[in-house]
Amino acid sequence: MKLSKTVVCKLKPSTEDFEKLLSTIEAFRDACNYISKVAFERRVFNPVALHHMVYRETRQEFNLPANLAIRARDRVAKAYKQRRNKLLKFTKLSMDLDERLFRLIYKPDGIHASISTVQKRVKPPLDIGDYQRKLLEDARPTHVVLVYRDKQFFLHITVKREIPEPKGSNPIGVDIGMNNLLVASNGFKVKGKSILKKRRCFRELRSSLQSKGTKSAKRRLKRLSKKERRWVNTVLHQVSRKFVSALKKGDVVVMEKLTGIRNRAKHRKSQNGDFHSWSFRKLQSYIEYKALEKGIPVVYVNPRNTSKTCPRCGHIDRANRRTQPLFRCIRCGFQHNADYVASLNLSKLELAQLGQAPVNVPNVGMNDDFGIIHYDSPTSPQAYSRG
Numbered sequence: 212m213k214l215s216k217t218v219v220c221k222l223k224p225s226t227e228d229f230e231k232l233l234s235t236i237e238a239f240r241d242a243c244n245y246i247s248k249v250a251f252e253r254r255v256f257n258p259v260a261l262h263h264m265v266y267r268e269t270r271q272e273f274n275l276p277a278n279l280a281i282r283a284r285d286r287v288a289k290a291y292k293q294r295r296n297k298l299l300k301f302t303k304l305s306m307d308l309d310e311r312l313f314r315l316i317y318k319p320d321g322i323h324a325s326i327s328t329v330q331k332r333v334k335p336p337l338d339i340g341d342y343q344r345k346l347l348e349d350a351r352p353t354h355v356v357l358v359y360r361d362k363q364f365f366l367h368i369t370v371k372r373e374i375p376e377p378k379g380s381n382p383i384g385v386d387i388g389m390n391n392l393l394v395a396s397n398g399f400k401v402k403g404k405s406i407l408k409k410r411r412c413f414r415e416l417r418s419s420l421q422s423k424g425t426k427s428a429k430r431r432l433k434r435l436s437k438k439e440r441r442w443v444n445t446v447l448h449q450v451s452r453k454f455v456s457a458l459k460k461g462d463v464v465v466m467e468k469l470t471g472i473r474n475r476a477k478h479r480k481s482q483n484g485d486f487h488s489w490s491f492r493k494l495q496s497y498i499e500y501k502a503l504e505k506g507i508p509v510v511y512v513n514p515r516n517t518s519k520t521c522p523r524c525g526h527i528d529r530a531n532r533r534t535q536p537l538f539r540c541i542r543c544g545f546q547h548n549a550d551y552v553a554s555l556n557l558s559k560l561e562l563a564q565l566g567q568a569p570v571n572v573p574n575v576g577m578n579d580d581f582g583i584i585h586y587d588s589p590t591s592p593q594a595y596s597r598g
């Protein structure tokens with residue numbers, strides 16, 4: 212089966228090329244905003260119909276190469292697919308590239324990117340390590356985005372790779388939650404305390420900046436939340452990597468479909484709940500990706516009753532859950548950490564549902580649902596689905 216991966220590569224352009232790239236990516240953003248205005252005012256969102264209205268103007272006004280004009284139109288049309296009740300504005304500097312606009316060049320001194328600009332083509336070298344080089348060598352890019360962030364250019368190159376068909380029959384339930392970030396039925400466990408503590412630090416810093424309300428405080432606030440997001444991502448990558456490397460051949464990862472998590476987080480403030488469901492989903496997707504890379508299947512099951520069911524006698528009762536961390540069966544007395552019990556139940560659910568959900572057909576649709584892109588490094592920036 213094939214697995215997509217997005218490799219983030221820093222560019223090392225000369226000063227001259229830097230200027231060309233910058234004016235091009237700015238022109239692309241401005242073109243998107245122009246096209247967006249036309250589309251919204253005339254209520255035309257179909258890419259072909261829109262093309263006739265904006266193509267010539269986009270090329271003349273913004274000096275864009277033909278294919279960049281098309282990419283801008285496509286980006287706008289795609290963005291309006293989700294909502295049409297508001298004029299969409301494009302603020303971030305990012306630009307879609309296709310095979311007419313972008314190509315990798317393999318030179319003795321390393322890999323270069325050839326990119327069309329509003330002037331001539333530029334061919335800056337990629338500033339990458341061995342790991343990224345290897346990923347780029349044996350694959351063709353399927354999707355490429357140029358991103359300008361923190362005064363630097365990055366290419367987000369999505370490549371498809373052939374991976375072994377996932378196979379396995381030994382279910383490992385994975386419970387993800389707040390007290391314990393991850394508890395698995397094979398005994399693997401990551402506590403959530405230090406993470407909660409660090410998040411509290413971030414939150415305190417944030418609220419003190421918010422109360423200041425000055426311009427510089429706002430700037431620092433923005434930087435801070437970026438920093439926090441990056442930190443969370445790093446942690447999630449580390450945790451998922453550790454967990455997946457502890458898996459054995461023949462294992463099947465069983466995780467819960469994350470709809471119930473909101474209910475479980477009910478007693479928390481909603482803002483926190485959002486953060487958690489976001490990071491929980493992300494952790495699941497990282498686990499899924501890393502497991503599939505290793506040929507380990509991943510299935511998602513409905514977590515109904517996993518926190519109330521006794522794994523020994525099967526008795527289902529809310530009263531089994533003595534406290535947040537403790538499970539004790541009121542019928543047979545079985546007692547264990549509640550998160551571990553949930554992970555055990557998840558693995559059993561998978562055994563019970565084997566007939567309906569074949570193990571060797573993993574549910575990989577999940578990533579698409581949440582628009583999560585997998586980056587090669589934990590410090591990589593967020594996905595750019597629209598400008």
Ligand SMILES: [Zn+2]
Pocket residue numbers: 521522523524525526540541542543544545
């Ligand atoms: Zn029991």
